[in-house]
Amino acid sequence: MKIGIGCDHNGFELKEIIKNFIEELGHEVIDYGCYSIDAIDYPDVAFKVAEGVNKGEIERGILICGTGIGVCIAANKFPGIRAALAHDVYSAERAQLSNDAQILTMGAQIIGPEVAKKVVSAYLNVEWQGGSQRKIDKIVKKEKQFLTEQGQQAIAGSCGC
Structure with missing residues (x-):
């Protein structure tokens, strides 16, 4: 699966960890930024990932900011997008199974890397039915x-x- 990933400066370190993890799972990753800890506005990246989903460039997206709330709100402003905030495995599964969410959002100041990997894995391992x-x-x-x-x-x- 082709997965888009993006973050603001608050999510940069977690994004890099998750990006490598997704590649280890065998998925292709498109990195929409940011590319450092320099300050960036989260809507800019959220809109890029949402647009990538709508254009069919990616099948799903993952967005990370400090809480996951900002990128979720921003992505959901893009027509046709259903982004869901999840910090636990059950919510990540339901985001896809119940809501056909094309984008998963997380907060780097809320969730640690190991739990984030489990959340991402749960989200990517289920398909909308x-x-x-x-x-x-x-x-x-x-x-x-x-x-x-x-x-x-x-x-x-x-x-x-």
Whole structure:
């Protein structure tokens, strides 16, 4: 599987550990940054990974910041993305099995490297089976409705209607 990974400066050290771990599991990794402990804004990286998922460049993504919350919020702003925060194995499995989450997020200041490896392994070792398709369809429908309404408002606003 092709996995995208990204982080802000708070998640850099954990990202490097997880990147190597994913490669050891036999997956291909695309690193979307950051590439050092120099300060970077987490939305920039979260948007890159989310875009990689939407374009089909990667099958799944993993994002890391201090708490995992910021990158989760940012990735979920990208149309079509379902990112889930998980710091335990059960939540990581359910992110995929119940929610078809394409992106897993974690917090480097919350979770240690060994637990993070178990969480990532759990997330990557399960496949969406369509069990909650009805719920996912509702989310997708609302997202499309919102995007359509926003597009119509933008068009109406730009023509002076």
